Structure formats: C-alpha cells, structure tokens
Amino acid sequence: MLLAHKIxxxxxxxxxxxxxxxxxxxxxxxxxxxxxxxxxxxxxxKTNAYQHFINVIRPAFPWYNEVSSRVTRNAIxxxxxxxxxxxxxxxxxxxxxxxxxxxxxxxxxxxFKKKGKAESFALRESTKFDVVDRTLRIERLxxxxxxxxxxxxxxxxxxxxxxxxxxxFYASVLVETDDYNPHxxxxxxxxxxxxxxxxxxxxxxxxxxxxxxxxxNIKRLKRRQRRLSRKVKGSNxxxxxxxxxxxxxxxxxxxxxxxxxxxxxxxxxxYKVVCIENLNVKGMVKNHHxxxxxxxxxxxxxxxxxxxxxxxxxxxxxxxxxxAPSSKMCCQCGQLHDMPLNKRRMECDCGNIMDRDxxxxxxxxxxxxxxxxxxxxxxxxSHKTTVHRGAGGDGAKMPxxxxxxxxxxxx
Numbered sequence: 001m002l003l004a005h006k007i008x009x010x011x012x013x014x015x016x017x018x019x020x021x022x023x024x025x026x027x028x029x030x031x032x033x034x035x036x037x038x039x040x041x042x043x044x045x046k047t048n049a050y051q052h053f054i055n056v057i058r059p060a061f062p063w064y065n066e067v068s069s070r071v072t073r074n075a076i077x078x079x080x081x082x083x084x085x086x087x088x089x090x091x092x093x094x095x096x097x098x099x100x101x102x103x104x105x106x107x108x109x110x111x112f113k114k115k116g117k118a119e120s121f122a123l124r125e126s127t128k129f130d131v132v133d134r135t136l137r138i139e140r141l142x143x144x145x146x147x148x149x150x151x152x153x154x155x156x157x158x159x160x161x162x163x164x165x166x167x168x169f170y171a172s173v174l175v176e177t178d179d180y181n182p183h184x185x186x187x188x189x190x191x192x193x194x195x196x197x198x199x200x201x202x203x204x205x206x207x208x209x210x211x212x213x214x215x216x217n218i219k220r221l222k223r224r225q226r227r228l229s230r231k232v233k234g235s236n237x238x239x240x241x242x243x244x245x246x247x248x249x250x251x252x253x254x255x256x257x258x259x260x261x262x263x264x265x266x267x268x269x270x271y272k273v274v275c276i277e278n279l280n281v282k283g284m285v286k287n288h289h290x291x292x293x294x295x296x297x298x299x300x301x302x303x304x305x306x307x308x309x310x311x312x313x314x315x316x317x318x319x320x321x322x323x324a325p326s327s328k329m330c331c332q333c334g335q336l337h338d339m340p341l342n343k344r345r346m347e348c349d350c351g352n353i354m355d356r357d358x359x360x361x362x363x364x365x366x367x368x369x370x371x372x373x374x375x376x377x378x379x380x381x382s383h384k385t386t387v388h389r390g391a392g393g394d395g396a397k398m399p400x401x402x403x404x405x406x407x408x409x410x411x
Contacts (some may be wrong), residue, residue, distance in 0.1 A: 018067065018141050070128050131160075189272040273315065
C-alpha cells in the first residue's frame with residue numbers, strides 16, 4: 001500500500017537557499033526541454049529528451065551541479081507525463097478547456113513554468129533522501145532539515161516531493177507500508193446530501209454546517225488585493241504584499257480542506273456503504289447567484305476524499321444518477337413535489353414534514369441500496385449509478401492511492 005504524508009519543513013536560511021535553487025533548476029530544465037521539443041519537426045520522446053539534456057542543456061548550464069542531479073533529471077519524467085496527458089485527452093476527445101480557441105490550449109498542451117508559481121521538485125530514488133525521526137536528508141543539502149511532525153507511516157520511503165506555498169516549504173513523503181490500520185467502519189449504510197446551506201446532511205440526521213470559509217474572509221481578501229494593486233511592480237513592498245495575499249489564500253484553503261477531511265472521515269469511519277449524488281458542479285457554477293458558494297463548498301474535493309478513504313477502509317461508495325429526484329420525492333410515500341430552492345421543508349400529503357436536505361439524504365440512501373439488491377437490472381434501469389468498492393469487492397474499481405498523491409488524513 002502506498003500512502004503519502006505531507007509535512008511542513010523548517011529549513012535554515014542556508015537550506016532554504018538550496019531548496020529555492022533546486023526549484024529554479026528544475027523549472028529551468030523543464031522550460032529548456034519544452035522550448036526545444038515544441039519546435040517544428042522535433043518529435044518528443046524520453047530517449048531524445050535525455051540525449052538533449054546530457055549533450056546540450058547540462059553542459060550549457062553548469063550551475064545545475066549545485067543541486068542533486070536527480071532534480072533536473074526528473075524534469076524529463078515530468079514533461080513526459082505532461083505530454084502523455086495531452087495526447088490522452090486528444091485521443092479520448094476530452095478537452096481540458098473546451099472554450100479555448102487553439103488546439104493546444106483546448107487539450108492542455110504543456111506550458112512553460114513560471115517563477116513563483118507552483119514551485120516544486122521531486123526525488124524519486126530512495127538513495128537520494130531519507131527520513132529519520134523528525135529530520136529529512138536530501139542529497140547535497142547542507143545538514144538535515146527539521147520536520148514539523150514525525151512521519152505518520154512506517155515502511156520504505158519511495159519518493160519525496162518538496163513544494164513551496166506562500167513562503168513555506170512542504171515535503172510530501174510517499175511510503176510503502178503494510179502495517180496501516182484504517183479503522184474499519186461498523187455501520188451498514190448512509191446517504192449523504194451535499195448542499196450550500198449545510199455542507200452535508202446524512203440520512204441518520206447528522207448535519208455538518210456550511211463550509212463558507214471564503215465568504216468569511218472575503219473582506220480581508222479584497223483589502224489585501226487592493227493593497228497589492230497599488231504597489232510598484234518588482235519592488236520589495238510589492239513582494240511583501242503578494243506574500244501576505246498568498247498566506248491568506250492558503251489559510252482559506254487549509255480551513256476548507258480541514259472541514260472536508262472532518263466530514264469524509266466521519267462518513268467513511270462509521271459506515272461501510274456511502275451513497276452520494278453525482279453533482280454537476282460545472283453546471284452549478286454557471287449560476288452567478290450560487291457560483292461563489294458552490295466553489296467555496298468544495299463538493300468535488302469532498303467526493304474524492306470520501307472515495308479514497310472508503311477504498312482504504314474496504315467500504316463501498318455508490319454514486320447515484322444526478323437526475324434522480326432525491327429532493328422532489330417524499331421519502332415516506334414516494335410522491336413527487338415541486339421543490340424550488342427557497343422551499344426548505346418537505347410537506348407531503350401523507351403527513352410527512354421534514355427538512356428537505358434530510359429527506360434528500362434518505363432518498364439517496366434508498367436509490368443507492370437499490371443497486372446492491374439482487375435485482376440489479378431493474379435498479380440500474382430506473383437509476384443509473386456508479387459503484388466504487390474497496391478491497392474484496394468482485395469486479396470492483398478501487399483507485400490506487402499513489403494516483404491521488406495526497407496525505408491520507410486518517411488518524
């Protein structure tokens with residue numbers, strides 16, 4: 001099992017200088033390779049890229065030798081992955097940006113890296129780094145870097161990715177482990193209704209409040225953006241204002257992510273079967289009255305967390321059809337009602353009166369359980385679903401944790 005733990009690191013000034021130079025070397029090598037292979041009649045391949053790197057790029061820039069040789073060498077693998085994703089989208093006809101005018105922009109052709117944006121580098125060879133207690137060693141780095149917390153998993157370290165966000169460095173350590181205890185759930189099944197007024201309402205009545213961290217900090221965010229707009233570009237004060245704005249953005253993202261981890265952990269820890277809706281988030285953000293609230297809630301990230309944590313714990317995630325009448329149907333008698341967004345209670349002729357989100361969660365549970373009954377054909381014809389099972393499911397789809405490459409916050 002591959003699990004990643006992302007930890008904040010606290011380097012000295014000398015170590016921070018090395019990490020910045022390593023990020024710059026990787027970015028520069030990536031851009032040099034991309035600049036060469038996007039020329040006419042120059043075809044991309046990893047073999048040609050390696051030869052060009054050894055014979056042309058590396059001799060031309062001797063300052064690459066100041067950092068680990070794998071920092072710049074792994075830029076070839078990063079660019080190869082970018083090309084593979086581009087051609088995959090072209091082959092499957094799944095554009096990354098459907099509204100783009102050019103073919104390359106439409107299908108996400110690799111672009112040049114920009115200084116100060118998504119700075120990172122990776123070491124994918126275990127001999128180039130190691131973690132001992134709360135320290136990290138990197139090849140050619142002076143001394144060992146202090147970690148804010150010890151590595152959560154025990155096992156063989158496979159890869160480390162150093163990234164920089166809002167002036168702070170982070171190390172994401174990928175570990176191959178077999179002794180991880182995922183805390184298998186005890187409850188049977190639950191339906192989850194995502195919403196804006198309440199982030200998530202479970203069929204058992206549990207309600208998680210709205211996750212509107214951006215709304216809470218919007219005034220502070222606007223104030224810092226205005227300050228940044230008044231600074232002279234390239235000045236020290238401009239850099240300070242930009243860093244202050246980046247810190248606030250990161251704080252908002254961290255608060256949102258913490259809430260999503262809390263919800264997903266509660267659901268997957270307590271229930272074996274989790275039934276959720278297949279929300280059309282892209283369509284929802286087109287409503288300009290709800291776009292900010294929908295983006296602030298993080299429905300897509302919450303679904304990903306539920307799916308990979310349920311897979312870790314051997315559970316099952318059932319995703320019902322987005323057109324299933326979960327909000328319009330009474331959970332007691334099945335009668336359909338007209339339920340605009342301003343109507344917050346389900347009031348049925350059968351006497352059932354309850355919150356609309358709770359009613360929807362119960363219906364989602366019923367629709368999801370229909371697919372787990374023996375009469376699968378009838379259930380799939382009435383409500384199309386997608387089932388993701390954990391370990392042990394026959395013919396099941398279980399996502400590899402290495403594909404997610406995120407910290408599994410499952411304490």
